[in-house]
Amino acid sequence: MKGKMSTNMGNIVIDRDVLAKYAGTATMECIGIVGMASVNVKDGVAKLLKKENAGRGVSLYVVNNKLKIELHIIVAYGVSIRAVAQNVLENVRYKIEEFTGLEIETINVIVEGVRIMDED
Numbered sequence: 001m002k003g004k005m006s007t008n009m010g011n012i013v014i015d016r017d018v019l020a021k022y023a024g025t026a027t028m029e030c031i032g033i034v035g036m037a038s039v040n041v042k043d044g045v046a047k048l049l050k051k052e053n054a055g056r057g058v059s060l061y062v063v064n065n066k067l068k069i070e071l072h073i074i075v076a077y078g079v080s081i082r083a084v085a086q087n088v089l090e091n092v093r094y095k096i097e098e099f100t101g102l103e104i105e106t107i108n109v110i111v112e113g114v115r116i117m118d119e120d
Contacts, residue, residue, distance in 0.1 A: 014100055019067065021055035026095040027071050032084035037072040037112035066105040067096065074113040085109040 006012075024036050036057025059070035069092065075084050089107050096104055 012101075014102070016060055016062070017055060019096070019100065019102075020058040020060045022099070023058045023060065023069055023071065023092050023096060024055040026092045027057075027073060027088050030084065030087045030091055032076050032079035033088070034074045034076050034115045034117065037074050063105070066103045068105050069096075069107045070110060071107065072110050072112050074115055075111055077114050077116045081111055085111070 027033060027036060036053075038053075038056050057072045059072075061068040071088060071092065073084075073088065075081055088109055092107055093104055096102060
């Protein structure tokens with residue numbers, strides 16, 4: 001399940017974990033995102049991931065050399081979920097396509113929770 005590109009000098013293979021971490025980091029850059037969510041399938045509880053584990057909140061599939069990405073996010077209370085999701089879609093699509101050269105077929109944003117931001 002790796003992203004693969006052929007060039008005139010040889011092949012470039014990008015591991016799935018690298019792509020997932022890249023997509024997770026691009027998601028975390030967006031305003032209104034509290035963090036990525038890891039979903040425990042056993043009891044359906046979404047867990048907020050730390051920044052260094054952002055890739056674990058991403059499901060990524062490579063089909064016919066095109067990426068299908070699912071982003072599991074937690075948004076800040078009071079923000080427009082639609083606006084945040086649109087920003088995430090655009091940012092992730094741009095960063096993945098521009099920096100890896102791979103084409104994205106679909107990106108799905110799954111909002112797993114809402115959190116109140118702490119004001120320090």
